[in-house]
Amino acid sequence: MSLFTDTYDVIVVGGGHAGSEAAAASANMGAKTLLITMSLQNIAQMSCNPAMGGIAKGQIVREIDALGGYSGIVTDETAIQFKMLNKSKGPAMWSPRAQSDRMRFAEKWRMMLEQTDNLDFYQDMVRGLIIEDNVIKGIRTTLGFDIKAKSVIITAGTFLNGLIHIGEKTFGGGRAGESASTGITEDLVKVGFEAGRMKTGTPPRVDARSLDFSKMVEQPGDEKPEKFSYLSSTKPLEKQRSCYMAYTSQEVHDLLRTGFDRSPMFNGRIQSTGPRYCPSIEDKIDRFATKDKHQLFIEPEGWDTTEIYVNGFSTSLPEDVQDKALRKVAGFENVKFLRFGYAIEYDFFQPTQLKHNLETKLVSNLFFAGQINGTTGYEEAGAQGLMAGINAALKVQGKAPFILKRHEAYIGVLIDDLITKGTEEPYRMFTSRAEYRTLLRQDNADLRLTPMAYELGIASKERLDRVIEKQEKTDLFVAFLRNTSIKHTDVNPILEAKNSAVVDQSMKMFKLAARPQLDFEDVKKFPGVLEFIEANGIDDEIVEQTEVHVKYAGYIDKEKKNADKLTRLENVSIPESFDYHKVKSLSIEARQKLTKIKPVTISQASRISGVSPSDISVLLVYMGR
CATH class of the missing domain: 2.40.30.260 (Elongation Factor Tu (Ef-tu); domain 3)
Incomplete structure (x- = not known):
């Protein structure tokens, strides 16, 4: 039975952080989208701690915002405290974190979603999936409705067969006071998916x-x-x-x-x-x-x-x-x-069963995002939801997938880690997981990602114009420091006050500004710097961006060169039908792992646990390199 006669481009199952970002992204991409959740009152609810961001997580929220997602805006509108963590360390480690008003956070999310074009809402439990010939065709609800869709994104969080534990008491539930979701896991296992169980908990x-x-x-x-x-x-x-x-x-x-x-x-x-x-x-x-x-x-x-x-x-x-x-x-x-x-156990699916666009390998047009992929945290969930929403819309529109590489975003690291390595415990993002964390700073997420988002159509012209202005003014300030000299008689009092070695001749401001003992409050004391800042409308954000560029130019250039090397291996594709068992020179473990993961590039193959450098050399030779 169905009162839903239309076919949606995208159905998002679940209204948590992953589902909310997925629905917003899909709808903003122009796809006709339905967000179905068991409780419209609890959209984007903070089930655990009332905070967003933190170490590496703050960088992810900035990236979501740069890509046109809503998490950063909602956090700013509902924050009650803000801290920039790790300011005593280098800028690659600076991580924003905000304490939020839990009730206002969920309210703001719902208001923003309701103001998003192309997005419908429906409250019901999804108890099954309609799959025909390994292609998703829609969902089946508890009330007995079949709703057709060209693609489906599952973001069920802790609700899939959720089981709550308090002492010797155990009862079904996806969150305190809310029932668990049943039926989805069973349908997925029937068509060959590998399911597992994970646990998380919450304090009093x-x-x-x-x-x-x-x-x-x-x-x-x-x-x-x-x-x-x-x-x-x-x-x-x-x-x-x-x-x-x-x-x-x-x-x-x-x-x-x-x-x-x-x-x-x-x-x-x-x-x-x-x-x-x-x-x-x-x-x-x-x-x-x-x-x-x-x-x-x-x-x-x-x-x-x-x-x-x-x-x-x-x-x-x-x-x-x-x-x-x-x-x-x-x-x-x-x-x-x-x-x-209480503690809660729930179903998840090994993320090695996904492609880089978060589409499942077994069922076409079916996407997973959030804790169903074995992750933990609002930020990791929101990032996956955003990428799944973008890619589900692109798939329906017959366009190429949008995939972020490891040197482009923490989001790229997160997804690549999941689908290449899998996870045996709830995955959490850390700065140490990123090889290129000097490139992937919280301050430059807009410079890295907003031009891509604008090309996709999910970032506004206002966002792009701000990014262009930021880049132009940063370049202008850096050029001024590179090209302007300062007399030793003017700078030595500043150097002496900071216990930095004095100079005996005029020097370029850039070289002096790069000294670790000096910060840009000192640089502003250089003759002409404050006048330059005021004349060119340079704000604190541009000053911070310039300071990072000046002080860490060597590290940034080195990481860019390393990233370029990685890109060369990313360009060596492996056909999906490639038979690793024919390559006898590969180790047995490598053949097994490569066959299971099905990497799409040599670079991804090199990151699979159990695949050695010698195995990669064999593959390169075999691929005609």
Whole structure:
């Protein structure tokens, strides 16, 4: 039965961060799109911590924004605190992070989606997929509707056969208070997909009125907060809410251990793998038994609510154990719980079953994005959703896929890692995963990606014009510093004040500005620099971009050359039908891995675990190189 007589270009299943970005991207590409979710009230809900960004994750949000996605704009509009992390390190490590108002975040997302052309909404559960001759044809809902589509993107998050654990209690659910999604996994397994199980968890939420913040360490935002979106329409915060830091103790750990025999993690009820880099509190005290304390970050959930997120206390221990242990943390003596922490198990599919455009290899026009691919985090999910939405629309329109390479974006690293290496635990992005992180900075995501997005039609002319202006003014400022000399009598007082070696003759400003002891507040004291900045309308963003270029020019040039070498291997394609078993010189492991992954280039083949440099040499010879 169906009241839906039209065929959609793209159906997006799931309204989380991946689904929201996918729906927005697809619709903005001109595709007739349907977003179907079990609850329209919970679109883009922050299921875990109320924050966006962080180490490497902040770079991803900037990239999403540069590509015309909504995450950066929504974050700026609903932030309550902003911090640029790692400012004491080089610019490749600078990572923006914002604390968000949870309720306003979801509300803003829904408002933006409802104002997006070509996008319809429908509330229902998808219980099955319509697949004919290994081509997706649509979806089947719990109410019995068949909805036809030219392509489908599944972004089910933790809802696929979700199972919630609190102590000895277990019940089905995709999130606290919401039911699990059934039927999709079973249909996919029937046509040959390999499914697995993963675990994640969340900490208790407590009432701020029951806490004594005077016993905690205040964590204010930056004095001069920045923002995520490159658009001029969003503004930095003028006021901020503080977070706080508290610590567990040996007494807290001992109390938590009393519940280990009732913990689903330790009594065998949870078999699946959890996130290595965001472990539960019981996992931390078990793995790091010699540590007598762990940090807890006390994060407000919004401007006006009293709800507090206890970051670092993720747990599935029984409620009574959670209560006793948390009361022994300084400031929590009289704590009132709004909800207890829990763990959740859910289905995922090995991402090696995908192509680089996030389309599945087994079923044409079917795309996966988000936690279904074994990732963790809003940012990783949003990035995949954006790319799946773009590529689903392109596929329907008969156009070539849009694929970001590893030297072009963290998003490119994320997707290549997933489909080339797979994952046995929830995948989280780190700066260390990127070989070219000096190129992939948070400050230049717009320069890298917005021209591509404009060509696709998902970035506005306003965005492109801002990028062109930014590049032109940066080049102008760099050229001024390269071509302008400064007398030693003018610069030596500045150098002496910064304990930098004085000079005995005139020098180009560029060379002096590159010194590590000097920052650009010092450079502004060079004669003529402030006048140049004011005369050319150079703002703080251009100054920062110029400073990075001046101080890290050598590193940037070196990485560009390395990236060019990689590109040469990216250009050596491998036919999809290539039979690795005919190449007897390959190792047995290489033949097995290459046959399973089906890399599309020699470069991708070189990144597969178990494929050695000698195997790559054999392939190059065999391919006629």
